[in-house]
Amino acid sequence: MTPGSPHSDAPSAQPLRSDAERNRERIIAAARTVFARDGLNASMASVAREAGVGIATMFRRFPTKEELVDAVFCDRMQAYADAVTAAMDDPDPWKGFVGYIEAACAMQAADNGFADVLTMTFPTAKALERLRNEAYEGMLGLIDRAKATGRLREDFDPSDLVLIHMANAGVVNATSGAAPDAWRRVVALLIQSLEAPARGTLPAPPGHEPLYKAMLRAGQATTSTPTPGKNN
Structure with a gap:
């Protein structure tokens, strides 16, 4: 009918x-x-x-797997964007910056899937990527505020936050079953290395475009699942 x-x-x-x-x-x-x-x-x-x-x-x-990732992780990406907003609202810019890193890394530690999501990009996951971009814009302001206090080293680059998430994701995925709190020590070590005065110079940052390509490649590798035929 x-x-x-x-x-x-x-x-x-x-x-x-x-x-x-x-x-x-x-x-x-x-x-x-x-x-x-x-x-x-x-x-x-x-x-x-x-x-x-x-x-x-x-x-x-x-x-597609990207559509499933979009549906599953949109609420977590919203919480991630909210963590950036909360950090911007902190009257102490350095405390807000550190609080954001700790909150984001804790979210990764609580969910192996989200640990991966923060290190990848999924162009067709529109809602997820919109929230990621919203959070990124907030992070730029967060970095500027922390630098203005003199507490964050001047050569810190926005791409360094992505590298922190990648490093934390690796620790979380490797240790979550046997040493679930190991990430806390790694994050504390990273935060201490970010505080001014810098102990030495850093190599050049990878830059936004190469890092985006790396995240895109990782996302494509993870979601390249063949769709079954009609008879499956």
């Missing part, structure tokens, strides 16, 4: 829509669990198993 048909079987469309929405929410909940535990290298098949749905159902709801 066509949509809107007055015949008696028309109401059956509503339960189908409800089932589809339930499957979608089940998949998102399962992906939160799987990605938090295993990181973004976890397969779509493992998410489908956790959700108790077939792989074909998984790909009907989320045709």
